[in-house]
Amino acid sequence: EPEVTQTPSHQVTQMGQEVILRCVPISNHLYFYWYRQILGQKVEFLVSFYNNEISEKSEIFDDQFSVERPDGSNFTLKIRSTKLEDSAMYFCASRWTVLFSNYGYTFGSGTRLTVV
Amino acid sequence: ELKVEQNPLFLSMQEGKNYTIYCNYSTTSDRLYWYRQDPGKSLESLFVLLSNGAVKQEGRLMASLDTKARLSTLHITAAVHDLSATYFCAVRTQGGSDKLVFGKGTKLTVNP
Numbered sequence: 001e002p003e004v005t006q007t008p009s010h011q012v013t014q015m016g017q018e019v020i021l022r023c024v025p026i027s028n029h030l031y032f033y034w035y036r037q038i039l040g041q042k043v044e045f046l047v048s049f050y051n052n053e054i055s056e057k058s059e060i061f062d063d064q065f066s067v068e069r070p071d072g073s074n075f076t077l078k079i080r081s082t083k084l085e086d087s088a089m090y091f092c093a094s095r096w097t098v099l100f101s102n103y104g105y106t107f108g109s110g111t112r113l114t115v116v
Numbered sequence: 117e118l119k120v121e122q123n124p125l126f127l128s129m130q131e132g133k134n135y136t137i138y139c140n141y142s143t144t145s146d147r148l149y150w151y152r153q154d155p156g157k158s159l160e161s162l163f164v165l166l167s168n169g170a171v172k173q174e175g176r177l178m179a180s181l182d183t184k185a186r187l188s189t190l191h192i193t194a195a196v197h198d199l200s201a202t203y204f205c206a207v208r209t210q211g212g213s214d215k216l217v218f219g220k221g222t223k224l225t226v227n228p
Contacts, residue, residue: 033215042220043159043204048213056213091158095214104149105216107159 002026006092006108013115016081021111023075023092032075033093033105034067036060043091049075082115089113118143120207122219129195130227137190137222139205147208148188149216150179152201159204163190195226 005024013019025032034046047057049067066078075094079086092108119142129135139148147166151159163172165181165188172179176199178191188205202223206216 031213033213035216043206043216043218045215045217048215050213056215093216104161104164106161107151109158112156 002106004092004094004106004108006090006111008111009109010112011114013082013113015084015115019079019082019113021077021079021090021092021113023077023108024073025075025092025094026096026106027073029094029096029106031055031095032069033095034077035091035093035107036088037091037110038088046077046090079113082113084115087113087115118145118207118209118217120205120217120219122205122222124222125220126223126225128225128227129192131196132194134194135192137192137203137205137224139188139190139207139219141186141188141207141217144183144186145207145210146183148181149206149208150188150190151204151206153204153221154201162203192224195224197226197228200224200226 007022011019032049035043036046037043045058047061047067048055064080069075089110089112091110093105095105121140123138149164150162152162153159163179165179168183170181176193181188202221204218204221206218209215
């Protein structure tokens, strides 16, 4: 079964440093998402991406965050200057565009970001 | 703005017992999802519910959807320890980017 691949699985970074989280969505999927989950809390939407541009972003997704799909396969989330409160599990998800009866969202295994 | 509420948030049950997790949502949607998450792991898709009255079953889990009441239930039958996990419902927003809005999750512990 096709998978969404995320790297790294765990990243520790110093406060103020830039981090890039990487995702390889399923190859024929066209919609891409980033979500985050602070430890023990619910999964929160960050941003969606379609046709090489952001289609929607949440209040969490401020100027410190950016996304891009540099080479048609990877989908990255960059945090420019990390804060302690950015520590969370970040999930990438993708989906196909056609509304088949059972279409769903495939989530990656996540990147645990720890800001110290 | 779509809001999704789950209850209970914590559920401790004995093996062999039955219980139901509830998921209410505030605005119309045509798709509701149930996910399972083990500690430190990703989200495993359990069910996609597409229409009013939809019922899906997989093993000891059965999910249903009432779009008029904006309510989904996840029923656990004869629980076993392997079902211990956190269960999330998520509702697709209609229009825009079709993002998912998640409930807070129900942490289920099944005791021997």
